[in-house]
Amino acid sequence: MSSAAAQDVPASSTATAAVLHHHTKPLELSTVAIAEVRPDEVRIRMVGAGICHTDPGVIATITDEESPIVLGHEGSGVVEAVGADVTAVAPGDHVVVSYNHCGECDHCGSGLPMHCRHFVDLNLTGLRLDGTSPLTTSDGPLRAHFFGQSSWATYAVANERNVVKVDPSLPLELLGPLGCGIQTGAGAVLNTLRPAPGSSIVVFGVGSVGLAAILGAKVAECATVVAVDIQQSPLDLALSLGATHAVNSAEEDVLAAVRDLTGGYGAQYSVDCIGLPAVVRSALECLQSPGVCASVGFQGTPNEITIDQGHLLFGRSLVGVIEGDAKASEFVPYMIELYQQGRFPFTRFIQTFPFEEINEALAAVHRGDVTKAVLTFE
Missing domain, CATH: 3.90.180.10 (Medium-chain alcohol dehydrogenases, catalytic domain)
Structure with a gap:
């Protein structure tokens, strides 16, 4: 050096x-x-x-x-x-x-x-x-x-x-x-996915990035906001911050739960905040068609994942996101404005x-x- x-x-x-x-x-x-x-x-x-x-x-x-x-x-x-x-x-x-x-x-x-x-x-x-x-x-x-x-x-x-x-x-x-972290989670929803009001979204992993995604989903006025985690305490926090449903993946079948919560179709959007191959795959497979999964989780490189190509057909998408696709000079003031309004x-x-x-x-x-x-x- x-x-x-x-x-x-x-x-x-x-x-x-x-x-x-x-x-x-x-x-x-x-x-x-x-x-x-x-x-x-x-x-x-x-x-x-x-x-x-x-x-x-x-x-x-x-x-x-x-x-x-x-x-x-x-x-x-x-x-x-x-x-x-x-x-x-x-x-x-x-x-x-x-x-x-x-x-x-x-x-x-x-x-x-x-x-x-x-x-x-x-x-x-x-x-x-x-x-x-x-x-x-x-x-x-x-x-x-x-x-x-x-x-x-x-x-x-x-x-x-x-x-x-x-x-x-x-x-x-x-x-x-x-x-960084809050910008990444909120930006994945508000900048990358841009869900329409009334839509459904699933957030996998509700640490700080996932909770920021939950807050972003509420700002976007998603009707169904599902938090997924393996521990109950972060799920309880997610519910208090605006998630409409919580799924403990250590105890429940996530894909079945998401289908039940979305009329049998699956979610329109999902956010992977973990990056583990099994989680990325679940975040993709929980989608209806069409649907979009934004992956922000990071487990280091290399981090190979295997997906069924059939899940990409008929309009499903998997997109990687860095820094919430945000221009910090614009998005940080926006998040602060939402915070001052009591919405973030x-x-x-x-x-x-x-x-x-x-x-x-x-x-x-x-x-x-x-x-x-x-x-x-x-």
Whole structure:
């Protein structure tokens, strides 16, 4: 990772970051140096940062070549400094930080930043496109630009393109998940599927992403909203948030239950929030014809699934979704507007942990004790 050692500007200040050195070791809170922001960058004092399922996934599979790294990609905070070319935000602004994109490729130019040609390099390597990082340690290079933010630190350096200004009257510490997990679930329904009022939808897996999909289905005025999970407590929460029915797949035949709830036809739409092959298959097979399944669950790669091609005939579709097919600059404000109207109560499934307890928070997530963990900063 020698490319990350080349810093083009001197460090201007320090931050405390949760550094991952090895998948078998807890994160280490370390003092790191922050470089001066580049012309298109923004330095943010973090107020909140979510734990998304992608973060523990990276922790479990990290290699020596990919570490040390600072994770975190659901940040919210206050802008402290901006580069010379930044016009979208100013010091003092409250912001949510979402995924990064180049803003220059054909997909970004056609309104598809979630499919940016440089998405992997900009979001998953922990480095800028030129191989540098805005944070370093006294021991050497550090990957600290995960999803263009690495928000598991007291300060983060992001790009102007992946910060979204928000109303300062809002509970800033809770808004970070709108930049990824909540956006993914709600966007899969509202942006990808776009169900008509009165339609039927099944959501497989009602963690934070699935619950966001449930909220999206209620906003879309779906008449039948079925939550599916293997545990009863998240199903009860889903019912309280607007699901019309709950199916415990550890105790019931999901396909039979969905048929019974939809007049024998099957659902018009479904959302897979798990990514396990058997779940993806069930999410497709529960559909009537025509019907559409949006798959947002991720189990790492490779993740081969086998489906009966007959289930794709006569108009059934299976579509993969990244970041809820959302342009964060538009969709984050939309979700906030719905929240202010009382129609999108995503804060009900958030539990906060002090940043210093990040390892305890990760353990709670791993045990399934919390639906959405958010780290808060003093």
